[in-house]
Amino acid sequence: MLRFFATLLAFIILLPFLGLSIYTTPSELWHALTNPDVLDALKNSFLGATYATLFAAIFAIPLGYALARDVLKPRKLWLTLLNIPAMVPHSVGGVVILLTFSPKYSPIGKFFADHGFYITGTMLGVVLAMWIVSVPYFINAAYDAFKSVPHGLEKAAMSMGASPLMAFWTITLPLGLRGLITGAIQTWARAVSEFGAVVMVSYYPKTAPVMVYELFNNFGLKKSIPVAVITMTMSAVIFITIRLWGGKDA
Amino acid sequence: MLEVRNISATFGNFSLKEISFSLAEGKHLAIIGPTGAGKTSLMEIIAGVRKHKEGEILLDGKDISSLPPHKRNISMLYQHLSLFPHYTVKGNIVYPLRWRKEKGMSIHDVARNLGIEHLLDRRIHELSGGEKQRVALARALVTKPKILMLDEPLSAIDMVTKEQVITTIKHIQDTFHLSTILITHSPEEAYTLADYIAIIKNGKLVKYDIKENVWKNPEDIWFAQMIGIKNIFPIEIWNHIYPLVNTSDYTHVGIYPGDIKKDETGLIKGQIIEIVKYPHHMEVLIKTGNITLIWQTSNQEDVKKGGNISISISPENIYLLKEG
Numbered sequence: 104m105l106r107f108f109a110t111l112l113a114f115i116i117l118l119p120f121l122g123l124s125i126y127t128t129p130s131e132l133w134h135a136l137t138n139p140d141v142l143d144a145l146k147n148s149f150l151g152a153t154y155a156t157l158f159a160a161i162f163a164i165p166l167g168y169a170l171a172r173d174v175l176k177p178r179k180l181w182l183t184l185l186n187i188p189a190m191v192p193h194s195v196g197g198v199v200i201l202l203t204f205s206p207k208y209s210p211i212g213k214f215f216a217d218h219g220f221y222i223t224g225t226m227l228g229v230v231l232a233m234w235i236v237s238v239p240y241f242i243n244a245a246y247d248a249f250k251s252v253p254h255g256l257e258k259a260a261m262s263m264g265a266s267p268l269m270a271f272w273t274i275t276l277p278l279g280l281r282g283l284i285t286g287a288i289q290t291w292a293r294a295v296s297e298f299g300a301v302v303m304v305s306y307y308p309k310t311a312p313v314m315v316y317e318l319f320n321n322f323g324l325k326k327s328i329p330v331a332v333i334t335m336t337m338s339a340v341i342f343i344t345i346r347l348w349g350g351k352d353a
Numbered sequence: 354m355l356e357v358r359n360i361s362a363t364f365g366n367f368s369l370k371e372i373s374f375s376l377a378e379g380k381h382l383a384i385i386g387p388t389g390a391g392k393t394s395l396m397e398i399i400a401g402v403r404k405h406k407e408g409e410i411l412l413d414g415k416d417i418s419s420l421p422p423h424k425r426n427i428s429m430l431y432q433h434l435s436l437f438p439h440y441t442v443k444g445n446i447v448y449p450l451r452w453r454k455e456k457g458m459s460i461h462d463v464a465r466n467l468g469i470e471h472l473l474d475r476r477i478h479e480l481s482g483g484e485k486q487r488v489a490l491a492r493a494l495v496t497k498p499k500i501l502m503l504d505e506p507l508s509a510i511d512m513v514t515k516e517q518v519i520t521t522i523k524h525i526q527d528t529f530h531l532s533t534i535l536i537t538h539s540p541e542e543a544y545t546l547a548d549y550i551a552i553i554k555n556g557k558l559v560k561y562d563i564k565e566n567v568w569k570n571p572e573d574i575w576f577a578q579m580i581g582i583k584n585i586f587p588i589e590i591w592n593h594i595y596p597l598v599n600t601s602d603y604t605h606v607g608i609y610p611g612d613i614k615k616d617e618t619g620l621i622k623g624q625i626i627e628i629v630k631y632p633h634h635m636e637v638l639i640k641t642g643n644i645t646l647i648w649q650t651s652n653q654e655d656v657k658k659g660g661n662i663s664i665s666i667s668p669e670n671i672y673l674l675k676e677g
Contacts, residue, residue: 259435262402263492264423264452273448277439 167245197303228305244286383543540581573677610649619665
């Protein structure tokens with residue numbers, strides 16, 4: 104009985120996505136796939152999400168570890184605060200990034216602009232927008248991953264002569280790796296799908312979600328479907344491949 | 354020779370207070386105390402995993418207080434063994450050697466000595482409880498430590514494995530010519546594996562002596578409970594069973610379960626109300642007057658639940674205890 108209901112519920116979620124492809128034709132798909140603008144948008148999405156994930160890892164791994172080992176206290180408060188970017192509407196995330204990194208509004212933005220880094224209309228802006236909304240996923244996953252590694256193992260490694268850094272490198276990191284991979288996948292998937300923050304911060308260079316929105320806005324639903332199908336299929340293929348590579352629990 | 358001098362340390366609300374003792378080379382110490390008394394903290398300070406505020410630790414006359422753990426020549430085995438699940442048995446044993454310049458024992462020698470040579474390529478999750486204990490011991494011994502510290506090595510294992518581990522620890526004590534420091538809740542384990550007993554209460558060392566002296570001199574009720582005296586009764590109740598003289602400074606009597614003897618001519622008569630069997634002994638609960646005595650005896654003893662019994666207790670085995 105439970106299996107029947109679970110299958111039914113799963114289909115209710117998945118069917119609209121699986122059904123999306125029947126609203127387009129192979130020739131429309133081919134036309135979209137050979138359009139340099141579409142390919143650029145896909146490249147920007149996937150590359151931007153990859154950079155955002157790497158950037159998120161730099162923050163999430165030390166933060167997740169510090170939270171798991173109660174170095175950052177009070178833990179619950181910090182975890183709640185660090186999840187704010189995921190909880191607020193993503194357009195708000197875009198506003199925050201603009202206010203923080205635009206040379207017009209903040210000294211930080213001015214500092215970056217003076218050194219040649221602009222966020223409006225640049226790939227840097229896209230990556231920053233993706234990063235701000237997806238980094239909480241990585242922090243949460245890193246926290247769970249490190250929390251699952253008993254602190255006693257690190258203490259034992261240190262009692263045998265490993266430095267704290269080497270104890271982390273040889274014990275905690277390998278044992279938490281699966282959880283970190285899960286976090287990276289979630290972060291990457293969230294970053295690829297980001298629209299609100301990206302469109303606020305950097306409309307150009309266009310990402311796939313922005314292009315789908317633009318095609319829908321200018322030419323109607325029919326024209327946006329092929330790009331939507333391609334984006335969804337490629338995301339799914341990459342997502343499934345990483346999951347399989349990361350093992351069954353990733 | 355290990356010398357611990359006036360060690361004090363504070364961890365949150367808990368503190369260790371001026372702990373001092375010495376342990377001669379090749380001698381074995383058991384530290385007994387209730388949960389939270391500071392046993393593991395003291396051990397971690399000696400191992401160098403925790404920092405202390407005051408005091409010194411000397412090994413063979415050399416102050417090792419400020420040395421990192423791997424330079425102290427002391428190995429520590431945690432209660433939960435802390436084997437690394439992502440390494441093989443061999444990877445685990447070799448781990449401590451990765452961080453030190455000095456040559457340790459050959460992996461094969463230590464593995465052969467502990468009977469785990471055939472397990473070297475196995476993963477940790479493929480091992481039995483007893484095998485895991487031996488792997489953890491091999492990892493602790495591979496660096497040729499002068500002192501091996503064991504944090505409750507027998508607490509989380511089944512009875513059969515416990516016997517194997519006791520045998521293995523005995524074998525290590527005899528073969529590797531090192532001192533061992535054992536943390537335990539169990540007086541029996543302490544008596545079996547140690548020459549000296551240290552008792553810790555609320556962060557203070559309240560007793561340190563050779564085991565025979567500790568066992569024969571329980572001072573108060575708390576102390577008696579720590580060293581396995583299970584029969585503790587107020588003197589006025591005990592006097593109805595077996596009158597005592599000169600008890601003015603004391604409030605209770607204590608009797609080890611093993612000091613009670615079945616004796617047809619014994620003055621204490623009672624009824625057997627329960628029999629609890631263990632692999633190598635049994636505990637018999639005897640109701641006499643208003644009290645229930647616990648008698649520990651061999652499994653071979655012919656006793657029946659509900660039957661009557663006469664017992665005797667030698668006067669020198671009835672310990673007078675103060676409140677505490």
